[in-house]
Amino acid sequence: MPVERGSLLFTCVDVAGHPEPEGRPVHQAFRRREWRVPAVGPAAGRAGALRAGAFDWRPPQGRVPRPGDRVVMATTRQGLDVLMTAAGQD
Numbered sequence: 001m002p003v004e005r006g007s008l009l010f011t012c013v014d015v016a017g018h019p020e021p022e023g024r025p026v027h028q029a030f031r032r033r034e035w036r037v038p039a040v041g042p043a044a045g046r047a048g049a050l051r052a053g054a055f056d057w058r059p060p061q062g063r064v065p066r067p068g069d070r071v072v073m074a075t076t077r078q079g080l081d082v083l084m085t086a087a088g089q090d
Contacts, residue, residue, distance in 0.1 A: 009075045016067035027061035034079030039072035
């Protein structure tokens with residue numbers, strides 16, 4: 001999605017074992033101008049996980065994503081690189 005002079009990318013990340021979203025509240029699982037978490041839902045392996053209604057698009061700011069969750073992350077290109085490097089997927 002084009003935003004100002006850049007792009008905003010959306011990706012789903014399994015929380016289990018990922019150092020950025022795991023174990024911290026949604027309002028802390030972000031980096032200014034790099035990424036934020038607009039939605040939390042069940043991990044891909046769980047039944048119905050890919051249905052749009054399975055995601056909470058307004059999670060409480062104090063919600064802590066657990067290893068059985070998947071988060072939608074809105075990122076910049078630089079933020080996506082940082083996320084993938086942190087997950088060991090570069």
